[in-house]
Amino acid sequence: MTQTGPANLHYLANPLLNKGTAFSQAERDQLGLTGLLPPHIETLDEQIIRAHAAFRSQASPIEQHIYLRNLQDDNEVLFYALLIRHLPEMMPIIYTPTVGDACKQFSEIYRHPRGLIIPYPERDQIEQILDNAINTDVQAIVVTDGERILGLGDQGAGGMGIPIGKLSLYSGAGGVDPAVTLPILLDPGTNNQERLDDPMYIGWRHERISGEEYFEFVDLFVQAVKRKWPQVLLQFEDFAQQHAAPLLEKYRDQLCTFNDDIQGTAAVTAGTLLAAANVTGVPLKDSRIAFLGAGSAGAGIAEELIRLMVKQGLSEAEARDRVYMVDRHGLLTDAMQGLLPFQQPLAHPAASVRDWAAGDISLLDVITHAKPNILVGVSGQAGLFTEEIIRTMAADSDHPIVLPLSNPTSRIEATPEQIIHWSDGKAIVATGSPFDPVSYKGDTHHIAQCNNSYIFPGMGLGVLAANATRVTETMFIAAAEALAALSPALADRRASLLPDVSDIRDVSRQIALAVGLTAQADSVAPKTSRDALEAAIAAKFWTPHYQDYATGDA
Ligand SMILES: NC(=O)c1ccc[n+]([C@@H]2O[C@H](COP(=O)([O-])OP(=O)(O)OC[C@H]3O[C@@H](n4cnc5c(N)ncnc54)[C@H](O)[C@@H]3O)[C@@H](O)[C@H]2O)c1
Numbered sequence: 001m002t003q004t005g006p007a008n009l010h011y012l013a014n015p016l017l018n019k020g021t022a023f024s025q026a027e028r029d030q031l032g033l034t035g036l037l038p039p040h041i042e043t044l045d046e047q048i049i050r051a052h053a054a055f056r057s058q059a060s061p062i063e064q065h066i067y068l069r070n071l072q073d074d075n076e077v078l079f080y081a082l083l084i085r086h087l088p089e090m091m092p093i094i095y096t097p098t099v100g101d102a103c104k105q106f107s108e109i110y111r112h113p114r115g116l117i118i119p120y121p122e123r124d125q126i127e128q129i130l131d132n133a134i135n136t137d138v139q140a141i142v143v144t145d146g147e148r149i150l151g152l153g154d155q156g157a158g159g160m161g162i163p164i165g166k167l168s169l170y171s172g173a174g175g176v177d178p179a180v181t182l183p184i185l186l187d188p189g190t191n192n193q194e195r196l197d198d199p200m201y202i203g204w205r206h207e208r209i210s211g212e213e214y215f216e217f218v219d220l221f222v223q224a225v226k227r228k229w230p231q232v233l234l235q236f237e238d239f240a241q242q243h244a245a246p247l248l249e250k251y252r253d254q255l256c257t258f259n260d261d262i263q264g265t266a267a268v269t270a271g272t273l274l275a276a277a278n279v280t281g282v283p284l285k286d287s288r289i290a291f292l293g294a295g296s297a298g299a300g301i302a303e304e305l306i307r308l309m310v311k312q313g314l315s316e317a318e319a320r321d322r323v324y325m326v327d328r329h330g331l332l333t334d335a336m337q338g339l340l341p342f343q344q345p346l347a348h349p350a351a352s353v354r355d356w357a358a359g360d361i362s363l364l365d366v367i368t369h370a371k372p373n374i375l376v377g378v379s380g381q382a383g384l385f386t387e388e389i390i391r392t393m394a395a396d397s398d399h400p401i402v403l404p405l406s407n408p409t410s411r412i413e414a415t416p417e418q419i420i421h422w423s424d425g426k427a428i429v430a431t432g433s434p435f436d437p438v439s440y441k442g443d444t445h446h447i448a449q450c451n452n453s454y455i456f457p458g459m460g461l462g463v464l465a466a467n468a469t470r471v472t473e474t475m476f477i478a479a480a481e482a483l484a485a486l487s488p489a490l491a492d493r494r495a496s497l498l499p500d501v502s503d504i505r506d507v508s509r510q511i512a513l514a515v516g517l518t519a520q521a522d523s524v525a526p527k528t529s530r531d532a533l534e535a536a537i538a539a540k541f542w543t544p545h546y547q548d549y550a551t552g553d554a
């Protein structure tokens with residue numbers, strides 16, 4: 001059937017359908033596209049080369065981000081084909097750290113609609129808003145409310161950059177068809193005065209609603225999602241500390257959901273530390289672990305490590321005794337006022353650490369007295385791992401493991417270069433944001449990127465391929481163990497603790513298998529054979545390719 005007039009826009013304006021210069025002559029004839037496109041018909045490969053040159057010609061990472069986001073809003077097949085071919089080069093642009101700048105500048109760089117925005121004043125219309133999604137078969141949602149964007153705090157509606165970036169990795173790293181993904185921003189206002197004062201701010205210009213009103217708003221959203229897409233996987237991302245854990249507890253048994261900052265981070269860190277244990281020869285159960293930052297990520301990681309230490313033979317009390325959480329007011333103890341419910345089980349008896357300091361027990365006090373061999377930074381504050389802290393730690397440990405996980409790069413607790421120099425080359429380092437290898441005294445230290453991006457794409461693929469209805473803690477343990485088993489450091493102690501980013505699609509497939517098998521064992525997914533699950537993962541795994549609209553071939 002030959003189409004003429006505006007109907008052809010259907011193909012050009014929908015990024016899930018558009019092929020740009022790759023529309024064939026037959027398609028151009030049939031869809032009424034002749035004259036709208038330059039005459040030279042390109043292959044996807046040629047388009048990738050041209051798009052890569054254009055990407056390279058951008059003057060700065062944020063310009064490159066803007067370029068890629070525009071390409072994504074124009075032609076998703078080309079965007080993903082380009083991204084997958086150049087993942088190590090482009091991941092830091094569409095994701096951490098550049099996505100942090102994109103969130104800060106979201107209003108200035110806003111070009112096209114993507115996903116859904118649900119402002120608080122429109123809370124009575126959530127069902128209609130969900131109906132307006134351009135993709136109807138929605139299987140995976142990432143939602144944020146913009147309140148704790150990386151370590152950059154409240155970015156209001158600018159937080160939308162994060163669900164967009166995370167879902168780009170669902171498809172780019174996890175093989176989930178972009179047609180089934182949906183980024184969502186809940187906009188309950190912002191307390192970021194700079195945004196409220198900015199005439200260009202595109203969000204709801206109002207201070208954040210809070211308390212009961214806030215939880216009711218989120219509940220209206222979750223219940224509407226459950227009604228419209230009962231099977232959907234709902235990933236919560238970058239919610240503030242006072243909301244993240246309560247929302248997870250409230251919804252984890254109501255639908256297929258997880259909190260990436262709590263659970264995804266826990267799994268990637270556990271996987272990194274299981275791999276590190278093979279390098280150092282010190283099993284996790286014999287480690288002592290200090291955290292700077294006892295928030296969503298810190299507590300999530302701590303609880304996961306405790307579960308693993310118990311699995312390795314410790315009692316829960318023994319495992320808890322090995323974990324030290326330091327926050328703004330020092331080491332968490334049971335004498336502290338105002339600990340949040342999720343922090344309380346991680347507090348040490350005050351009596352057991354009474355002699356460590358006269359007042360608040362600092363991280364340095366913890367390093368001095370507890371002599372941890374593992375130090376994790378999830379404070380969102382730059383520079384807190386001082387030279388004295390690292391030197392003190394290295395003096396007591398042959399292989400100190402130091403993980404400054406705060407993102408983006410500007411928030412890191414200490415750079416790999418600093419840590420390796422201060423520890424005289426002894427430290428094993430992994431970071432939340434990407435870093436180049438460090439040379440020190442003739443050795444090259446590879447810096448793994450310990451970021452939940454190694455987990456959530458495979459988790460998403462596994463949940464969808466296995467038809468899981470819930471996300472359990474054991475599924476995250478399985479993901480951590482699968483990741484650790486893929487560590488290049490198993491074969492070569494000098495290699496990175498985690499697989500190269502260029503291998504992340506294979507990593508995601510392996511994690512998906514482990515997650516799917518565990519979902520079946522946990523009875524949250526229909527039982528199948530391992531072969532059938534592998535086949536389901538392979539069938540679900542999307543690679544960018546063009547459909548032939550002339551013949552109807554997919
Ligand atoms: N690498 C990853 O995959 C990954 C995953 C999740 C979070 N993160 C990063 O971790 C950081 C924290 O995230 P979160 O979700 O836990 O946030 P959060 O707000 O829940 O927790 C941060 C905690 O750090 C504490 N803190 C702040 N300043 C401190 C100081 N000077 N000394 C000690 N503690 C201090 C806060 O009181 C809070 O409890 C962010 O920068 C985030 O980007 C990284």
Ligand SMILES: O=C(O)C[C@H](O)C(=O)O
Pocket residue numbers: 096149150151238260261406407432451452453
């Ligand atoms: O987004 C990231 O890079 C990791 C993590 O989810 C974070 O909030 O820092």
Ligand SMILES: [Mg+2]
Pocket residue numbers: 150237238260261
């Ligand atoms: Mg996050």
